[in-house]
Structures are given as structure tokens and as C-alpha cells.
Amino acid sequence: MASRLANWLDERLAWRQVWDAIFLRKVPKINWLFTLGSATLFVGVNQAVTGILLTLYYVPTPDHAYNSVQYITTEVTAGWLIRGLHHWGASALVVLTVLHMLRVIFHGAYKYPREVTWWTGVGLLLIVIGFGFTGYLLPWDQKAYWATTVGTRIAEVTPVIGNWILRIMRGGEELSAVTLARFFGVHIWVLPATVLLLVGAHLYLIIHIGISAVPKREE
Amino acid sequence: MKEEEKKEYLERYEEEKKKGVPFYPNILFKDAIVSLIMFVALLGLAFFVGAPLEERANPADTSYTPRPEWYFLFLFQLLKYFPGRLEVIGAIVLPTIALLLLAALPLLDRSARRHFSSRPLVIAGSSIVVVGIIVLTVLSVVEAPPPAETTQGDQVAALYTENCAPCHGPSISVPMGTNLHSVIALGKHEDMPAWNADLTSDEIDALAGFIQSPGGNQLFTQYCGDCHEVSDLVAGDLLELRRAIDLGAEYDAHDDADISDWSQEITAEQRTSLLNFLAAPDGQRLFALNCSSCHGRSVAYSGDQSDLEVIISQGGLHLDMPPWRDALEASQLDALARYVVDPSSEPGATDLFASYCAACHGERVPQSENFDTAREAIATGGAHELMPVWGEILTSEQLAALVNYTLDAAQGAGIDFGQQLFAQNCASCHGDFGEGGPNPALQGDIIAPISTAEYLTTRDDVTLRAIISQGQPNFGMSPFGSAYGGPLDDDEIDAIVALMRSWEDNPPVEFPPEVVVPPVPLSAEDIYDAVCSQCHGPAGEGLVGPELAGEAFASMYSDQELFAIIDRGRETTAMIAWGEILTSEQIDQLVFFIRGLSESQDTPTPSAASFSNDVVPILQAKCAVCHGSLGGWNADGYENVMTTGDNAPVVIPGDPQESLLAQWLLGTVPQGGLMPPSGMLPQDEIRLILDWIAEGALDN
Numbered sequence: 001m002a003s004r005l006a007n008w009l010d011e012r013l014a015w016r017q018v019w020d021a022i023f024l025r026k027v028p029k030i031n032w033l034f035t036l037g038s039a040t041l042f043v044g045v046n047q048a049v050t051g052i053l054l055t056l057y058y059v060p061t062p063d064h065a066y067n068s069v070q071y072i073t074t075e076v077t078a079g080w081l082i083r084g085l086h087h088w089g090a091s092a093l094v095v096l097t098v099l100h101m102l103r104v105i106f107h108g109a110y111k112y113p114r115e116v117t118w119w120t121g122v123g124l125l126l127i128v129i130g131f132g133f134t135g136y137l138l139p140w141d142q143k144a145y146w147a148t149t150v151g152t153r154i155a156e157v158t159p160v161i162g163n164w165i166l167r168i169m170r171g172g173e174e175l176s177a178v179t180l181a182r183f184f185g186v187h188i189w190v191l192p193a194t195v196l197l198l199v200g201a202h203l204y205l206i207i208h209i210g211i212s213a214v215p216k217r218e219e
Numbered sequence: 220m221k222e223e224e225k226k227e228y229l230e231r232y233e234e235e236k237k238k239g240v241p242f243y244p245n246i247l248f249k250d251a252i253v254s255l256i257m258f259v260a261l262l263g264l265a266f267f268v269g270a271p272l273e274e275r276a277n278p279a280d281t282s283y284t285p286r287p288e289w290y291f292l293f294l295f296q297l298l299k300y301f302p303g304r305l306e307v308i309g310a311i312v313l314p315t316i317a318l319l320l321l322a323a324l325p326l327l328d329r330s331a332r333r334h335f336s337s338r339p340l341v342i343a344g345s346s347i348v349v350v351g352i353i354v355l356t357v358l359s360v361v362e363a364p365p366p367a368e369t370t371q372g373d374q375v376a377a378l379y380t381e382n383c384a385p386c387h388g389p390s391i392s393v394p395m396g397t398n399l400h401s402v403i404a405l406g407k408h409e410d411m412p413a414w415n416a417d418l419t420s421d422e423i424d425a426l427a428g429f430i431q432s433p434g435g436n437q438l439f440t441q442y443c444g445d446c447h448e449v450s451d452l453v454a455g456d457l458l459e460l461r462r463a464i465d466l467g468a469e470y471d472a473h474d475d476a477d478i479s480d481w482s483q484e485i486t487a488e489q490r491t492s493l494l495n496f497l498a499a500p501d502g503q504r505l506f507a508l509n510c511s512s513c514h515g516r517s518v519a520y521s522g523d524q525s526d527l528e529v530i531i532s533q534g535g536l537h538l539d540m541p542p543w544r545d546a547l548e549a550s551q552l553d554a555l556a557r558y559v560v561d562p563s564s565e566p567g568a569t570d571l572f573a574s575y576c577a578a579c580h581g582e583r584v585p586q587s588e589n590f591d592t593a594r595e596a597i598a599t600g601g602a603h604e605l606m607p608v609w610g611e612i613l614t615s616e617q618l619a620a621l622v623n624y625t626l627d628a629a630q631g632a633g634i635d636f637g638q639q640l641f642a643q644n645c646a647s648c649h650g651d652f653g654e655g656g657p658n659p660a661l662q663g664d665i666i667a668p669i670s671t672a673e674y675l676t677t678r679d680d681v682t683l684r685a686i687i688s689q690g691q692p693n694f695g696m697s698p699f700g701s702a703y704g705g706p707l708d709d710d711e712i713d714a715i716v717a718l719m720r721s722w723e724d725n726p727p728v729e730f731p732p733e734v735v736v737p738p739v740p741l742s743a744e745d746i747y748d749a750v751c752s753q754c755h756g757p758a759g760e761g762l763v764g765p766e767l768a769g770e771a772f773a774s775m776y777s778d779q780e781l782f783a784i785i786d787r788g789r790e791t792t793a794m795i796a797w798g799e800i801l802t803s804e805q806i807d808q809l810v811f812f813i814r815g816l817s818e819s820q821d822t823p824t825p826s827a828a829s830f831s832n833d834v835v836p837i838l839q840a841k842c843a844v845c846h847g848s849l850g851g852w853n854a855d856g857y858e859n860v861m862t863t864g865d866n867a868p869v870v871i872p873g874d875p876q877e878s879l880l881a882q883w884l885l886g887t888v889p890q891g892g893l894m895p896p897s898g899m900l901p902q903d904e905i906r907l908i909l910d911w912i913a914e915g916a917l918d919n
Contacts, residue, residue, distance in 0.1 A: 084265025145276030146285030
């Protein structure tokens with residue numbers, strides 16, 4: 001029965017081809033360092049799942065943001081766990097992304113024919129940092145508020161367009177409800193959408209070109 | 220990279236792949252293990268450390284040291300090395316260069332060599348960056364360690380931000396001498412809520428200090444906040460506060476504390492603002508805290524401002540009292556001294572006090588703990604320093620506020636008005652002089668006196684106002700404040716409180732509550748008169764509460780519903796749940812009594828309603844147009860009225876409640892509407908028909 005269904009679907013979706021291309025492809029012998037990329041992806045998925053759960057309760061206004069975070073932590077069933085996973089997942093994501101990048105540098109894996117994979121990776125690193133920066137404000141506690149005040153002020157020192165960048169980030173001269181709304185919107189819509197695109201491209205290129213092999217001494 | 224190098228690489232890679240393993244399951248297995256380890260680590264962190272949450276963001280608290288998330292710390296640290304105009308290098312130039320290098324890496328490192336030993340430049344460069352980032356991060360943590368767990372912070376500023384800033388913005392300018400404590404506590408303006416429900420008295424004091432002396436708050440956080448909670452010190456003993464601030468490290472209680480000699484560091488202005496923070500220049504509060512222990516709570520001063528200033532600032536030194544032993548007999552001195560110690564013990568001395576002392580002391584009795592001191596003071600006169608020299612203790616703002624308050628408060632005492640209001644609203648339960656008595660609402664309960672010195676000295680004005688305004692539902696006192704649905708506005712409640720304060724010096728009641736007459740069983744009428752009538756009127760005509768004595772009311776609720784309303788009260792109104800106080804029998808009786816109100820009032824003509832004279836004209840004019848030949852109930856003639864209709868009979872003699880006719884007229888038919896469809900009949904017409912049914916629906 002199951003195999004008939006699988007066949008029926010294969011005739012229409014050609015999923016076996018996809019399966020073969022992704023899972024049955026041959027990969028050079030590699031070591032444990034090569035698991036850093038998939039671990040990064042895993043923590044990214046963890047961030048997406050816990051993040052979606054958090055938005056069910058989180059309210060992005062200065063009046064209620066702090067209370068809703070408190071509510072999530074103290075009242076919602078397993079809310080403390082969801083928030084804890086999201087919070088520590090954020091740090092883990094930064095660490096793993098950087099370690100993954102160092103591995104690629106160390107093995108020279110950014111070289112031909114994987115230059116574009118590298119660029120999508122650099123884009124992903126920037127987005128992870130963007131996630132960290134925008135997500136930091138959302139709990140609307142003292143740390144969040146003041147770190148963002150200082151963080152956005154740093155952007156202001158950019159020559160010529162500094163003040164313009166500051167006002168775009170803050171939605172005005174001061175840190176306000178608009179800032180919170182903007183950071184929230186960027187954190188849950190703009191960055192995730194971009195991340196989906198880049199992760200898709202990144203994975204496609206890895207599967208298409210193949211994982212780099214551990215370079216030998218004479219290479 | 221040359222073409223042949225590319226080709227060579229691809230060929231070698233193909234070979235590697237051939238020697239390799241399939242992604243599934245070999246590689247995926249490793250990936251899954253690492254991911255699982257990651258997840259367990261995250262679970263562990265979430266469980267054992269959790270996600271931190273500091274205090275609510277407080278834009279007013281500029282003393283907070285901002286710290287970015289740890290992975291930005293290296294950038295933060297980097298900025299420290301590029302101060303001032305160089306900041307742009309650390310903030311923009313270096314990060315941008317680093318990012319460009321990172322992105323351009325495949326373009327810069329184009330050799331075919333991949334092994335790290337053949338790429339010293341890239342490996343060394345990236346190692347330096349990594350080490351640099353780690354070193355900067357460590358430096359940042361070491362130089363500015365994260366704030367200690369006990370987030371002392373600026374608690375009052377946080378309180379302000381949370382409660383006041385949403386409406387008032389970052390600061391409030393308050394005219395000198397405003398009674399800020401009572402404004403905050405009672406929310407006495409526009410849309411401001413009464414904060415005494417949410418904030419403690421200490422918090423309100425702290426807020427008052429913060430609003431009037433924000434600088435003092437900062438100084439407190441800086442110098443005192445490490446050891447002291449604001450709430451421990453605010454509105455404390457002014458003499459001690461002054462001493463502690465003046466003496467600094469020398470202050471007795473500071474002996475054990477390891478404090479620097481900040482009495483040298485703090486300027487005179489800073490001391491003033493610190494004192495203004497700890498005891499806000501709020502006349503009413505200052506009086507309550509510092510004067511009322513001796514002078515009682517009612518303010519009676521008749522003099523001019525400059526005199527008062529002198530009196531308060533000189534304190535005991537101003538007392539220019541004659542040695543009364545020259546003028547008075549020994550027995551008179553004794554009587555006065557006894558009167559001063561306890562006015563009620565020597566009622567005969569009232570006249571004596573009035574003629575010799577009141578000219579200076581007002582109607583206030585200078586309090587004295589024991590007879591000997593009082594006797595000595597009266598006999599010798601002169602400057603006896605019972606009163607502190609406030610001029611050395613108060614800041615000039617505090618002094619001005621106190622003077623203003625004393626002058627203002629002494630003018631509008633409002634005691635007569637309070638007396639009148641008390642008689643109308645309170646006396647039925649508390650007695651004319653607050654002596655208490657049997658609780659008309661709670662059988663067997665005795666209302667304790669509210670005019671004893673003991674009662675009054677243990678409750679401040681805010682408490683008294685709150686009790687009157689919100690009632691004490693547990694004891695059968697309904698709310699009287701208009702904010703809670705009661706009949707009295709804030710000024711009226713103030714007047715009652717002023718009256719009660721006037722008792723404090725000469726309590727009209729001193730006997731213990733046990734002596735009061737034994738409880739008597741209460742009738743529904745007694746309960747109604749004492750309790751219900753305050754809101755519903757003595758005859759149920761309705762005041763702030765709804766009218767109880769009308770047909771509309773009588774038909775609106777069944778007896779059970781009425782019982783339920785009394786039993787459980789109505790939320791959001793002043794109607795409290797009387798079931799807590801009254802027994803079920805009493806409520807039953809009350810329901811019966813209230814039913815009686817509508818009957819006794821609305822049957823001015825107990826004479827029998829006549830069918831032919833009273834009912835027929837109404838039926839003819841209002842019903843017969845439809846209820847005639849069209850079938851169903853026929854309104855034409857006694858026979859038809861009594862017998863026709865789909866649900867005949869529509870009239871049950873003697874029972875208007877069960878009669879369909881009455882129900883249609885009142886609109887109380889289940890799933891039905893109202894007759895006539897054009898609108899309810901006038902009350903008197905309905906009354907006539909109901910009466911006619913009640914009296915047996917005779918053909919008269």
C-alpha cells in the first residue's frame with residue numbers, strides 16, 4: 001500500500017529524483033567540523049519555531065511589550081522554556097554561524113567553484129546579526145532600551161547620511177513606539193523572508209556543487 | 220585560477236566523491252547527533268539559566284549603563300579606543316572594511332591552494348581578527364562588569380516612569396506648597412485615578428519627593444541607595460534625617476557602615492535637595508508627620524503668615540509664656556495640667572483653658588505626656604523647648620509649604636458642613652457622635668465607636684477618606700464616594716473627615732464598645748431605614764440608587780431576582796453583596812418590605828377598580844381595534860375578556876403576576892412582546908387593570 005502510494009506520487013512529483021539528489025548523493029569523506037553548517041540550520045529552525053510561538057503572546061507596543069514578555073515567562077505553559085530556547089538559541093546561532101564560517105575559511109572552501117555559496121553565507125551572517133540587534137529591543141526592559149538607544153546612536157556617526165539612518169531606525173529622533181514596531185516588523189517579517197531566500201540559495205548551491213572535501217597537504 | 224587548475228580540481232573532487240559515502244545515512248547521522256547535542260545544551264541553558272528580564276524600560280533613568288548583547292561587546296569595546304571625532308573610524312570605517320574583506324575573500328585569495336599550510340596570509344589574518352575579537356570581548360567584560368544581580372537601580376524613577384510618565388511626561392512642575400501626597404493618593408484632578416489603591420503610602424511619599432526634588436532622588440541613589448531602600452527613609456523622622464545627613468559618617472547608625480565622609484562632599488544645596496526628596500515640601504504631609512503628633516490633626520491657627528513662620532522656625536524658643544503660678548491658684552494649675560494630659564479627665568478645666576491658654580494655643584491642647592511636666596511648664600512658663608526648633612531642621616521649601624498648608628487648612632475647616640453630612644449619611648449607623656451601636660445590617664454585631672482618640676490617631680486622613688469613599692463591604696458599609704457609586708463627592712467626604720478630626724482632641728466618646736446596649740433583633744424596616752434608604756430614599760423613591768417603589772421596578776424583577784441582587788450585590792455599583800452581612804431570612808423580609816413599598820405608594824386609591832368604569836374604557840380605546848372580530852382574545856365585554864384567547868384564560872382573578880393580560884401589558888411574557896404594539900400603556904392605566912385583577916377580576 002505504502003509503496004503504491006509512493007509510486008503514485010513519484011509518477012506525479014518525481015520525488016525519488018529529489019530524494020536521490022539530496023540524500024543519496026555521494027559526499028567526500030569529511031570530519032565532524034562539517035556538521036557546523038547543519039547545526040546552524042537546526043538552531044535556525046529552533047529560532048523560527050520558538051519565535052512563532054512567542055509572537056502568539058507578544059505585543060509590540062511599549063505599554064504592553066514588557067508585560068507580555070513577563071506573561072510569557074510566568075503564565076504561559078512552558079513559556080519560560082520557549083523564551084529560554086529562543087534567547088539562548090540566538091547566542092548559539094551567532095556562535096555556530098561564525099564557527100561555520102571559520103571552518104570554511106580554514107579549508108579554503110570559499111574558492112572555486114563555491115564563491116557564490118560564500119557570498120550567500122556572508123549575507124546570512126549579516127542577517128543573523130540583524131536578528132540579534134532587532135530582537136534585543138523587543139523585551140522592552142532596561143537592557144533592551146538602553147542598548148538599542150546606544151546601538152542606533154552609533155549608526156548616527158556615519159558621515160553625511162548618519163542622521164538619516166538614525167531616523168529610519170528609530171522612526172523619529174527618539175526611541176519610541178515606532179522604533180519598537182519597526183524592530184518587531186523587521187525581526188519577524190523582513191529578516192525571516194530574506195533568510196528563507198538566502199538559506200534556500202545556500203542549500204541549493206551546497207547540494208548542486210557538493211560539500212568541499214578536506215584539502216590534502218599538496219593541494 | 221587557470222582553466223586547467225579548475226579542471227584539475229573538479230576531477231580530483233569527483234574522485235573524492237567516488238571514494239566518499241552517501242549523505243544519507245552516514246553524514247546525516249553525524250549532523251543529527253550534533254544537532255541533538257545543541258538542542259540539549261539549549262534546553263539546559265533555558266532550564267538552568269533561563270532568559271533574563273530586567274526591569275521595565277525606563278527612559279527617565281539615564282543612570283543606567285547600557286550594555287549590548289555579548290556578541291556585540293567587542294564592537295562596543297573597539298569604540299572606546301576611538302573617542303570623539305575618531306568615533307566614526309571604530310563605528311563605521313573598521314566594520315565596513317572588515318565586512319568588505321570578508322565578502323571579497325574569494326576574489327582576493329584566488330590561488331588554487333587550499334591547504335592551510337599553503338595560505339599563511341589568510342590564515343594569519345583571520346586568526347588575528349578572531350583573537351582580536353576575543354580579546355576585545357574579554358576586555359569589555361573586565362572593564363565594565365555586568366551590573367550586579369540586585370538591580371537596585373533608581374526605584375523611584377522606575378515607579379515614576381511606570382505610573383506617572385505615561386500621562387505627565389518626564390517631569391511635572393508642581394506649584395510650591397501643593398499637597399502632593401493627597402493629590403497622588405486621591406487622584407484629585409481631571410482623569411487621574413486614586414493611586415492609594417495601587418501604591419503604598421511610602422511609594423506615594425517617594426513619588427512626591429521625586430517630583431518636587433528629582434535632584435535629591437539622584438543623590439539618594441548615589442549616596443544612600445547602596446544601603447537604604449527609599450521606602451525605609453522617605454517621610455521618616457525629619458530630625459533624624461537631618462542629623463544623619465549633616466553628620467554623615469559620624470552619625471551613630473553609620474558607625475558600622477563603611478562609608479566615606481560624604482558630609483564633606485555634599486554641598487549645602489545638595490543637602491537641601493536630598494531633604495526635599497526624603498520629605499517632599501508638601502504641607503499637608505509635613506503637618507501630618509511632624510506636627511500632628513502634638514497638635515492633633517485639625518489645624519486651627521488664626522494669625523498672620525509671618526507670625527506663623529516665626530513660630531514654626533523658632534519652635535520651642537518662641538514660647539513666650541508667662542509663669543502662670545503668679546496668676547493662678549495651685550488647684551487651677553493642677554486642673555489645667557490634668558486637662559492638658561487628658562482633656563476628658565478634667566472637663567471642668569475647659570473654661571480655664573479657654574480663658575487663659577486659648578489665646579495663644581488656639582483650641583488645640585498642647586499635648587503633654589505626664590502631669591508633672593505639664594504642671595511645671597504651666598507654672599514656670601517661658602521657653603520650654605518641647606517643640607523642636609524647626610528652622611534648623613526644615614528646608615526653606617518645606618517650611619514654606621508647611622506655613623501655607625497651616626494657613627489654608629485653618630481657614631476652610633468645614634466642620635459645620637461635615638456635621639450636617641454626618642447626620643444625614645453616617646449617624647444612622649455610627650450614632651450622632653460616632654459612638655457606634657448595634658449594626659442595623661448585621662444582627663448581633665456592634666459598630667465600634669469611630670470617635671475615640673484611639674480610633675482617630677491610628678488612622679490618617681487618607682485611610683478615613685478611603686473607608687468613607689469605598690465603604691467596608693465586609694462589615695455592611697456600602698461605598699459613599701461618588702467614584703464608587705455613592706452619594707458623596709470628594710469635598711463632602713473631606714468635610715466629614717474634618718469633622719471627625721475635630722473630635723480627636725476632645726473625643727466625644729471614650730467608653731469601650733462592650734458597654735453599648737445589647738443587640739436587638741432587627742426588622743426589615745429597621746434595616747431599610749438605616750441602610751437601604753441612604754441610596755434608595757426613605758420611601759424607596761430613589762436617590763443615587765434606583766427607585767424601588769414604582770410599578771416599573773416591581774415588574775422588572777421577580778422576588779427571586781430581587782433576593783439575588785441583594786444577596787450578591789451589583790458589581791460596579793455601590794450595591795454591595797449584602798448576603799455577607801444579612802441572613803437569608805433578613806433578605807427575605809427585605810424583599811417583602813421592598814415589595815410593600817411599591818404597593819403602598821402606588822395604590823393611592825384602595826377603592827376597588829371597577830370593570831365597567833375603569834377597565835372597559837381602556838380596553839375599548841386601546842385593545843378592541845384588533846382584539847375583536849379578528850379571532851384570538853376578544854376584548855369586548857366581561858365574558859369575552861375572561862374566557863377567549865388561544866391561551867385562555869388570560870385573566871386569573873386575584874393573581875396579576877400569573878395573568879397573561881397583565882404580562883402582555885408589562886411586556887414580561889416569556890418570548891413575547893409588549894401590548895399594545897404601539898407602546899406601553901400609561902402607568903395609571905396599567906395600575907387600574909392590575910388592581911382590578913388583584914381584587915378578583917369582578918364584573919363590577
